[in-house]
Amino acid sequence: MDIPAMRASFARAGAHGDHVPLWFYSHLFLTHPDTRDMFPVSMAHQRDRLFAALGEVMARVDDLDALVPILQQLGRDHRKFGALAAHYPAVGGSLLATLEHFDEEWDSYVAASWAEAYGVIAEVMIGAADEAADQPPWWEAEVVAHDRRTIDVAVLHLRTTQPLPYLPGQAVSVESDLRPRLWRWYSPANAPRPDNGLELHVKARDGGPVSAALVRQVQVGQVLRLGPPVGHLALDTGSDRDLLLVAGGTGLAPMKALVDQVARQGPARRVDLFVGSRTEDGFYDRADLRRLEQEHPWFTVTCAVSHEKGSSVEHGDIGDVVLRHGPWNGRDAYVAGNPATVEDTVTRLHSAGLSMDRIRTEVFAASRPSPTVDGKVTE
Amino acid sequence: MTTSDSGRGYEAGPPTADDLRAVHFTPASMLHPGYTDREVDAFVARAADELARLTQENAQLRQHVSALEQQLDAVAARPSPSDQAVGILATAQLTADEYVAEAEDFSRQMTSEARAQYEEQLSAAREKAGAIIQAAQEAGASIAASAGRGSVGPAVPDTEQLQEQVAYLKAFGQACRTQLRSYLEALLSDVETEWGRAHPAALPPVPVGVRPQQLERGSGPATAMSFHGNAAVDGQHEDAAGATAAAVPATRVPS
Numbered sequence: 365m366d367i368p369a370m371r372a373s374f375a376r377a378g379a380h381g382d383h384v385p386l387w388f389y390s391h392l393f394l395t396h397p398d399t400r401d402m403f404p405v406s407m408a409h410q411r412d413r414l415f416a417a418l419g420e421v422m423a424r425v426d427d428l429d430a431l432v433p434i435l436q437q438l439g440r441d442h443r444k445f446g447a448l449a450a451h452y453p454a455v456g457g458s459l460l461a462t463l464e465h466f467d468e469e470w471d472s473y474v475a476a477s478w479a480e481a482y483g484v485i486a487e488v489m490i491g492a493a494d495e496a497a498d499q500p501p502w503w504e505a506e507v508v509a510h511d512r513r514t515i516d517v518a519v520l521h522l523r524t525t526q527p528l529p530y531l532p533g534q535a536v537s538v539e540s541d542l543r544p545r546l547w548r549w550y551s552p553a554n555a556p557r558p559d560n561g562l563e564l565h566v567k568a569r570d571g572g573p574v575s576a577a578l579v580r581q582v583q584v585g586q587v588l589r590l591g592p593p594v595g596h597l598a599l600d601t602g603s604d605r606d607l608l609l610v611a612g613g614t615g616l617a618p619m620k621a622l623v624d625q626v627a628r629q630g631p632a633r634r635v636d637l638f639v640g641s642r643t644e645d646g647f648y649d650r651a652d653l654r655r656l657e658q659e660h661p662w663f664t665v666t667c668a669v670s671h672e673k674g675s676s677v678e679h680g681d682i683g684d685v686v687l688r689h690g691p692w693n694g695r696d697a698y699v700a701g702n703p704a705t706v707e708d709t710v711t712r713l714h715s716a717g718l719s720m721d722r723i724r725t726e727v728f729a730a731s732r733p734s735p736t737v738d739g740k741v742t743e
Numbered sequence: 744m745t746t747s748d749s750g751r752g753y754e755a756g757p758p759t760a761d762d763l764r765a766v767h768f769t770p771a772s773m774l775h776p777g778y779t780d781r782e783v784d785a786f787v788a789r790a791a792d793e794l795a796r797l798t799q800e801n802a803q804l805r806q807h808v809s810a811l812e813q814q815l816d817a818v819a820a821r822p823s824p825s826d827q828a829v830g831i832l833a834t835a836q837l838t839a840d841e842y843v844a845e846a847e848d849f850s851r852q853m854t855s856e857a858r859a860q861y862e863e864q865l866s867a868a869r870e871k872a873g874a875i876i877q878a879a880q881e882a883g884a885s886i887a888a889s890a891g892r893g894s895v896g897p898a899v900p901d902t903e904q905l906q907e908q909v910a911y912l913k914a915f916g917q918a919c920r921t922q923l924r925s926y927l928e929a930l931l932s933d934v935e936t937e938w939g940r941a942h943p944a945a946l947p948p949v950p951v952g953v954r955p956q957q958l959e960r961g962s963g964p965a966t967a968m969s970f971h972g973n974a975a976v977d978g979q980h981e982d983a984a985g986a987t988a989a990a991v992p993a994t995r996v997p998s
Contacts, residue, residue: 383833390832394824406843407836461823515861570858571851 365484366477367426373474374422377466378415384466385411392458399454402445404545418459425481432488437594439489443501444537444547444591447493452486496592502539503528503590505562510584513648516568517614518579519553522588524560530593532556532621533698533726537591538564542577547591551700551726553617555624562590565617565649597698597726599625605696605722606634610686610709612701613641615728616649619700620656627660635663636689640682640705642671683709693717700726757793758786 377384389407393400403410424431460478464470505528509521530536532555537547553563568579582588599622607626609619616639626635641647646669653665668678668685678685682705686692697718699709706725714720758766766786768778 386833386836387829390829390836391824394828394832406840408840408844465826515858568854570854571847571849573847573850576850576854 365480366473367481369474370425370477370481371422373463373467373470373478374419376469377463378419380466382411384462385414387465388414388458388462391461392455395458396451396454399451402447402451402545404543421485435485435488436492439492440496440592441537441594442489443493443496444539444589445545446501449490449493452490456482456486499592500526505588505590507582507584507586507588508561510582512579514645516579517646517648518566518568518582519649520564520566520578520582522562522564522590524562524590527556527560528562528590528593530556531598532625533597533599533618534593534595535618535726536562536593538574538578539589539591540574540577540582541586542581543574546574548574549594551595551597551618551621553620553624555621555628563617563620565614567614595726597700597724599698600696600724603696604631604633605694607636608686608692608695608697608713609635609637610682610697610699610701611637611639612682612705613646613728615700615702615705615726617700618726619698620649620653622698623656623660623663626662627656632662635660636695637663637665638682638686638689639665639667640685640701641667641669644669644672644675644677647677681705681708683712687712687716690716695722697723698725699723701728703727703729756789757796758789763790 386407389403389411421431421435424434456479459482460475463478464475467474503524503526505522505524507520508523509519511519511521513519528536530552533551535549535551537549539545539547550564550566553565554561564578566575566578568576597618607622609622611619619637623635623637626633637653639647639653644667647667650667657663657665666678666685666689668680668682669675670679670681673679678688680688682701686709692713693716695718697713699706699713701709706727710720710723710725713723768782768786771777771779
């Protein structure tokens with residue numbers, strides 16, 4: 365396997381931009397028409413990602429220790445798309461045909477290197493998929509309640525037919541028959557329950573096909589499909605420090621899951637949750653938070669609005685409000701929300717003396733169809 | 744019996760080609776020509792077993808090869824698509840992508856405009872509500888102030904006092920109305936008696952025993968009953984229960 369030669373070849377082909385993945389998928393669908401059903405109607409986003417992902421894999425191909433776990437995760441995750449071992453040679457064939465088409469200096473030597481490299485990648489992915497065969501490729505989840513809380517936020521209560529193991533704070537991908545083949549990531553707002561119940565907080569993004577359908581169209585009784593969980597915002601079980609949780613928008617969901625985990629599993633500790641919103645209408649889950657506050661003496665909730673004067677709750681950017689209630693230097697901090705909120709809050713907490721290794725974050729933004737090689741699930 | 748190199752002539756297991764070439768059997772004896780029967784029989788049996796096994800394996804392999812050849816043919820029969828075909832599909836895909844993107848864009852635009860409108864109306868409504876409340880408070884304050892100027896005792900009477908006054912005024916109004924009505928009725932009755940005697944035909948017939956006052960009293964529940972769907976038909980509707988219900992049948996006679 366001549367890695368420098370492969371990288372050079374990949375770079376030459378990559379210079380043709382969007383035409384390369386377009387050609388690749390067209391070739392794949394013509395040679396294996398059955399694979400077309402695994403993709404959404406619009407391939408625009410898919411195309412951007414394929415070569416980005418391939419590029420990331422190529423960049424690490426000489427560091428197999430780092431690459432293998434990533435490929436294993438990808439292999440497990442691809443089961444939900446219906447990917448079978450038989451599809452891997454098909455993809456490999458089209459990949460080589462594509463590189464050959466675009467690389468002016470393609471020869472049998474480079475071809476052999478690519479074939480070998482792809483063989484290794486496919487083997488690792490298939491192996492990981494086979495190892496996960498005791499788990500379903502996806503989990504069916506019935507919508508048992510759909511609660512439209514604001515003009516663009518809904519809280520969905522789901523129940524999976526089989527237990528879906530995940531850590532509180534992780535995200536699962538969601539697909540609906542309303543928008544087939546479009547998978548989006550959502551964090552359950554609870555720790556796993558014996559009744560397999562899941563609570564999802566969904567904000568409809570303007571023009572977002574999946575989120576808008578989940579907020580405005582999904583009916584009780586419909587069945588969604590959930591993919592295996594990913595994500596790193598998990599409670600540090602090695603620590604029993606008190607917690608500071610900061611949530612903006614539907615970043616509340618993973619925070620609520622952490623509260624649920626402390627309530628169910630302990631260890632006992634103080635948990636202070638700060639919820640930020642532009643206006644007071646944005647507190648879509650206030651009643652339930654109040655209930656939790658009453659049930660758990662160790663738990664407090666503080667709401668803050670940034671863009672509404674004369675409201676009854678605190679005023680200011682959430683990061684600012686958090687600091688006003690400090691100091692938090694003895695805490696483990698967890699922050700989830702939109703990129704600006706997370707960055708601002710982390711910067712403030714850090715400058716107030718909280719060390720970075722005590723701050724864990726999850727940025728909530730438009731969902732990626734699949735995680736990056738680093739396990740990132742948002743744009 | 745011995746073989747040239749291994750001496751495995753009697754041993755179990757499949758004989759190799761070399762075994763066959765180098766096999767030596769012990770001459771039976773000086774008196775009987777030929778080999779020892781037992782050795783020959785055993786060796787032939789081993790050779791037969793091996794031949795059978797090889798034949799079977801050969802058949803399996805042949806089958807396997809033909810299956811692989813078929814697969815190979817199938818792959819060869821699906822030729823790599825021509826660049827033209829790939830190009831056409833690529834164009835079709837791009838067109839589909841554009842339609843989807845346009846639809847999403849349209850949806851995004853509509854939604855954000857709708858939200859902007861919603862927020863605008865909401866804040867306008869809030870402002871309006873705020874203005875109304877403020878105006879009401881100001882009006883309340885000015886009324887209280889003027890009331891305070893007019894009264895001799897405490898400047899602003901408390902709510903309880905006001906409620907008492909309102910109740911008193913209501914009762915007073917009711918009493919006045921009853922008085923006036925009785926007076927008017929008496930007057931009408933007089934007029935009726937006097938004028939009726941003079942021109943009985945000029946008067947509409949008045950149902951016996953139904954005095955205008957009773958009609959007035961009964962009209963409350965009767966109207967209420969008309970809202971209860973079938974109540975007017977069966978006349979026994981449970982919803983009409985209560986103190987006033989007794990008056991209802993009497994007042995409903997004309998209908």
